[in-house]
Amino acid sequence: MVKEIERAGIPVVHMCTVVPISLTVGANRIVPTIAIPHPLGNPSLDAAEEKTLRRKLVEKALVALETEVDTQTVFDK
Numbered sequence: 001m002v003k004e005i006e007r008a009g010i011p012v013v014h015m016c017t018v019v020p021i022s023l024t025v026g027a028n029r030i031v032p033t034i035a036i037p038h039p040l041g042n043p044s045l046d047a048a049e050e051k052t053l054r055r056k057l058v059e060k061a062l063v064a065l066e067t068e069v070d071t072q073t074v075f076d077k
Helices: 002-007 019-025 047-066
Strands: 013-016 029-032
Touching: 013 019, 013 047, 019 029, 029 047
Parallel strands: 013 029
Antiparallel strands: none
């Protein structure tokens, strides 16, 4: 699905917990997330810490969306 959306000219960020799968399916912009049962959060954190964690992941995805890529790129920093 990611490749088809990109082919239509719409940039896509694939946020995932298992990066090798994203690489296999051909996603161009990949943002690693936390864990399989909780990809965009961590229930062991308090509410404020979890909000900070989620914001950081979304901000990273927005940077990935704004970045021109020619090959598959993992935004892990």
